[in-house]
Amino acid sequence: MIISICEIRPEREGWDHNFSVPLFQKNGVSNGTLNKKAFIEHFEQAPMYVAVFTFVGFAVGTIFGYLRDFMRAWGLEKRNIAAEREQQKDFVPLYQDFENFYTRNLYLRIRDNWNRPICSVPGPQFDLMERVTDDYNWTFRFTGRTIKNVINMGSYNYLGFAETDVNALKTVTIELEKYGTGVCSTRQEMGTLDKHVELEKLVAKFLGVEDAMVFGMGFATNSMNIPALVGKGCLILSDELNHTSLVLGARLSGATIRIFKHNNMQSLEKLLRDAIVYGQPRTHRAWRKIIILVEGIYSMEGSIVRLPEIVSLKNKYKAYLYLDEAHSIGAVGATGRGVVEYFGMSPDDVDVLMGTFTKSFGAAGGYIAGKKGLVDFLRTHSHSAVYATSMCPPVAEQIIRAMKCLMGLDGTTQGKVRQLEKNTRYFRRKLHEMGFIIYGNDDSPVVPLLLYMPGKIGAFARRMLERNIGVVVVGFPATPITESRARFCVSAAHTREMLDTVSTADILPKLTSGAKEAGRNCAPLNLNNSFLHLFLWPFHLIFKGI
Amino acid sequence: MIPLWAAGMDVKRAWRSLYWLFCQFELITCSYLMEPWEKVLFYSFNLAVLGLLFYTAYACLAAQLGSAFQLLGSFLGSPRHNALAVVK
Numbered sequence: 001m002i003i004s005i006c007e008i009r010p011e012r013e014g015w016d017h018n019f020s021v022p023l024f025q026k027n028g029v030s031n032g033t034l035n036k037k038a039f040i041e042h043f044e045q046a047p048m049y050v051a052v053f054t055f056v057g058f059a060v061g062t063i064f065g066y067l068r069d070f071m072r073a074w075g076l077e078k079r080n081i082a083a084e085r086e087q088q089k090d091f092v093p094l095y096q097d098f099e100n101f102y103t104r105n106l107y108l109r110i111r112d113n114w115n116r117p118i119c120s121v122p123g124p125q126f127d128l129m130e131r132v133t134d135d136y137n138w139t140f141r142f143t144g145r146t147i148k149n150v151i152n153m154g155s156y157n158y159l160g161f162a163e164t165d166v167n168a169l170k171t172v173t174i175e176l177e178k179y180g181t182g183v184c185s186t187r188q189e190m191g192t193l194d195k196h197v198e199l200e201k202l203v204a205k206f207l208g209v210e211d212a213m214v215f216g217m218g219f220a221t222n223s224m225n226i227p228a229l230v231g232k233g234c235l236i237l238s239d240e241l242n243h244t245s246l247v248l249g250a251r252l253s254g255a256t257i258r259i260f261k262h263n264n265m266q267s268l269e270k271l272l273r274d275a276i277v278y279g280q281p282r283t284h285r286a287w288r289k290i291i292i293l294v295e296g297i298y299s300m301e302g303s304i305v306r307l308p309e310i311v312s313l314k315n316k317y318k319a320y321l322y323l324d325e326a327h328s329i330g331a332v333g334a335t336g337r338g339v340v341e342y343f344g345m346s347p348d349d350v351d352v353l354m355g356t357f358t359k360s361f362g363a364a365g366g367y368i369a370g371k372k373g374l375v376d377f378l379r380t381h382s383h384s385a386v387y388a389t390s391m392c393p394p395v396a397e398q399i400i401r402a403m404k405c406l407m408g409l410d411g412t413t414q415g416k417v418r419q420l421e422k423n424t425r426y427f428r429r430k431l432h433e434m435g436f437i438i439y440g441n442d443d444s445p446v447v448p449l450l451l452y453m454p455g456k457i458g459a460f461a462r463r464m465l466e467r468n469i470g471v472v473v474v475g476f477p478a479t480p481i482t483e484s485r486a487r488f489c490v491s492a493a494h495t496r497e498m499l500d501t502v503s504t505a506d507i508l509p510k511l512t513s514g515a516k517e518a519g520r521n522c523a524p525l526n527l528n529n530s531f532l533h534l535f536l537w538p539f540h541l542i543f544k545g546i
Numbered sequence: 547m548i549p550l551w552a553a554g555m556d557v558k559r560a561w562r563s564l565y566w567l568f569c570q571f572e573l574i575t576c577s578y579l580m581e582p583w584e585k586v587l588f589y590s591f592n593l594a595v596l597g598l599l600f601y602t603a604y605a606c607l608a609a610q611l612g613s614a615f616q617l618l619g620s621f622l623g624s625p626r627h628n629a630l631a632v633v634k
Contacts, residue, residue, distance in 0.1 A: 053574045061576045064584060111578040136581055455573040 017410030020097040040265075041303050050452050054482050057453045065105030081108075110458030111137040112397065113473055115335050119146055121164050122155035124493040128470065147468070151498050154472035158331040158445050159416045161362030161402045172397045179393035181207045187379070191390035199396045203367050206403050207337060208347045211376070212369035214399075215384045216391045218326060218356030219245040221366030224384035226293075226322070228377075229352070234289040235275050237319070239267060241301060246324060254290075256281070262301070265309045268292070272317040290319035296328030296339040296355075300479055300487070302440020302448050304332065307339050307423045311349045322352040330360025331445050336406045336417040342443070361402040363395045414481045420445060420492035423499060427490050430503045439485070448474075448490040449508075457484050463507045 071077040081104050084094055094154050095104075112133055120127040128147040131140050155162065175195065185191035196214060203212040215221040226249030230236060234255040238246060240262040250257050258275075261267040272290070279286050292314060293510040294305045305323070314321050325338045333341035338355065340347050347353060353369040368378060379385055392446075404410045406417070424445045451457055454475065461473045475484035488502070572578040577588055 057574055057576045060588070061579075064576075064580065064588075453574055453576075455576040455578045459573055459578055 004425070026168050035409075037198075039304075039306070039441070043301075043303075043439055044437050046437055046450065046452060051482065054452045054454075057455050058481070061106050061454055065101060068105060069101070078370075080135075083287065086167050093330070099477065106454060107475075108137055110454075110461070112140070113458060113461035116470070117439075119143075122152055122157055123164075123492055124152055124157070124160065124498060125149045126152045126155075126470070128465075147465075148517060150468050150470045151494075151502060152464070152470055152491070153502055154470055155491070156194045156327070156359035156489055157362065157493065158327075158360045158420055158489070159336070159362075159402070159406075160491050161360070161398075163362070163493075167402075168360060169398075171401050173219075173362050173396050175397035176394040178466055181392055181394065183390050185389065186387055187385045187390045193390070193393055193396075195393045195396040195400075196390060199391075199400055200367075202400055202403050204369060206407060207340075207353060207369050209353060209369045210372040213378055213382075213385070214357075214365055214367045214396070215382075216365050216389055217384075218358050218366035220384050220388055221354060221356065221368060222246050222324060223252060224388065225248040225368055225378060225382050226250055227384045229253075229322075230255045230289055232293055233287065234291065235287040236291055236293060237271050238293040239263070239295065239298075241298050242293055242295060243299070243324065243326070246295070250293065262298070263303055263306055265306060265313065268310070269313055269317075270315060272319060276317055277377055289340055290317070291322055291351075292319055293322050294324070296323060296325035297332065297441075297444050299327050299446055300448065300474065300485075302438075302444045302446040303341070304328070304441040304444055307343045307345060307350075311345065320351040322354065323350045324445075325353065325355040326366075327359055327444075327446060329355040330402075330406065330417075331420060332443055334417070336360070357395075357399045357402075361399050363397070363398040363402070365391045365395060376544070416492045420490065423490045423492060423496075426496070427499050427503065430499070431508075434503070434508065436508065445490040447490060448485040449488065450483060450485050452482060452484060454484065457486075460486055460507060464505065465508065467505055469502055469505060 068077065072079050072083075082255075084091065112131070116131065118126050119129050119131045126149075128150050130143045130145040130147055132143055133140050166173075175313070179195070183191045183193065187196075199214055200212045203214065204210065211251060215224075219261050222243070226236075226246070230250075230253045232254045234253070236250045236253070236255045236257045236481060238250055238257055238259055258271050260271050275287055275290055278284060279451060292310060294310060297304055307323075309476035310321060313319075323339070328342070329338040330336045332339055335341065338353075340353070347369075351370060352374065354366065355369075356366040357363040358365070368375065401410070421443070424443065424447075428438060428447060431447065431449065439448045439450065440446060451460055451473070457473045457475050461471060464471050471486050471488065473484070473486045475481075479485060490499075575588070577585055580588060
């Protein structure tokens with residue numbers, strides 16, 4: 001368990017010190033005392049026998065995988081998977097690396113738990129199309145029936161804006177009738193509508209920055225704008241567990257990329273010091289720019305970035321900070337303004353604020369906010385601005401209405417953010433009390449429940465669906481191979497009954513590996529000073545090293 | 547004495563906990579995910595290994611226990627007969 005207390009600056013009366021905006025416009029008091037709490041994150045290690053069992057599961061799976069591959073190669077079994085043609089048999093093999101082996105033999109057995117089509121709005125409950133397989137997940141067919149009212153624990157619907165209520169969507173329908181759906185152009189040509197300008201002004205006001213720019217797609221915001229900001233001769237320091245969009249943007253830019261351990265400030269500081277001292281690899285010239293890429297909430301771990309420490313490091317070593325608030329905007333902070341508000345800091349501390357509208361606003365798209373100079377530069381130099389179609393107007397209106405609701409400009413109170421906070425705390429506390437291993441910060445609405453063994457991934461998802469609960473399970477390669485998990489996304493729209501149904505599902509104690517599995521108490525082995533470490537270090541290596 | 551219905555309940559609980567153990571075994575060894583013929587193969591292999599283990603344990607233990615009792619007996623007086631002694 002990692003605890004650290006973050007320093008919070010005292011508030012000035014009547015004005016919010018962060019944003020210099022009258023408190024009434026922020027729709028709620030940014031309560032200094034609410035943020036003066038300990039930063040508690042959990043990354044509990046499972047008992048040793050869990051690692052052994054995971055290893056056993058993978059070993060058996062691998063053996064049977066080889067057996068099936070052998071049978072397929074010798075024609076004893078029908079070949080359904082992609083394979084090289086006969087004429088290319090002597091070429092370098094295409095499908096022999098581990099990832100393909102894993103896909104063929106392990107992923108395929110539990111493939112029915114992903115890509116499940118839904119046929120309703122992804123609110124707190126949704127409808128699934130019933131899908132069966134006749135040949136063990138090689139092909140699927142729809143029976144035509146729908147499974148109704150499945151509790152949705154997988155959609156990123158943190159504030160519950162994914163709704164179909166006619167009154168709520170009134171302005172959106174008006175804009176739809178006024179503008180239609182297509183923009184049919186890029187931002188630089190004829191795709192900048194007054195809706196975009198209105199939205200950008202609102203986003204800038206919401207975040208407390210000078211200017212903002214919105215893009216049609218969240219993934220493209222990262223991958224297309226990082227190459228515009230950095231190039232060759234620059235250094236990117238990226239967190240170990242960054243999202244693929246950040247990784248892709250960093251690789252596309254052509255800058256040098258160095259990875260620091262997840263949320264580990266010592267690792268980051270070491271990299272910064274080495275960068276300043278040694279400069280570029282061969283010439284030892286100073287780096288043109290050093291930029292640190294971090295996320296607000298990491299969606300696979302549920303951990304929150306240590307923002308104050310990173311900002312102090314960046315100020316000390318004169319680097320830039322790019323903060324991706326995809327999962328944290330709207331979901332953390334007293335008024336939903338993300339991790340910057342969560343830690344009580346000023347948005348001027350972060351150089352580039354990026355976020356998406358997909359998760360908390362029930363829309364699609366992303367934004368980049370910061371100083372006016374930065375945003376003006378991106379308007380002319382970003383690939384997304386030049387080539388990508390701009391956001392469509394009804395979606396922009398949905399974001400505007402959601403943001404106005406959050407800011408209280410349409411008269412509503414701060415209900416949704418409070419409800420999300422309550423739901424998050426309740427759900428996490430309940431699962432913790434039951435003894436399951438949950439990763440991440442106590443305030444993050446992303447709740448990863450560790451499953452570890454490959455057999456349990458499939459069993460968990462299937463059995464939960466039988467009980468009308470839809471969950472997302474994740475395994476390799478999205479997570480380390482020995483740490484597969486089920487990821488719950490708590491929403492403000494979930495009622496307490498729904499959360500109770502999920503946490504008391506009898507599947508949970510039967511299938512998960514916790515410190516109190518099935519009511520029994522097992523003390524975890526402390527490997528650092530244990531005699532058994534001598535004999536069990538291979539398992540330790542596998543368990544922690546990958 | 548334990549009433550019949552309570553005895554029945556205990557038996558039921560015993561069966562249920564055995565079934566739970568079997569489910570855990572299935573999950574841990576991924577046999578939950580296997581196709582039926584693979585399960586047959588895997589379980590028969592496991593049973594064969596277990597059978598061999600028991601036989602080895604029996605054979606070893608029988609010999610060792612035999613000689614252990616002989617040693618004990620030799621303290622009490624009767625001389626040792628080595629079953630593997632060469633008859634001259």
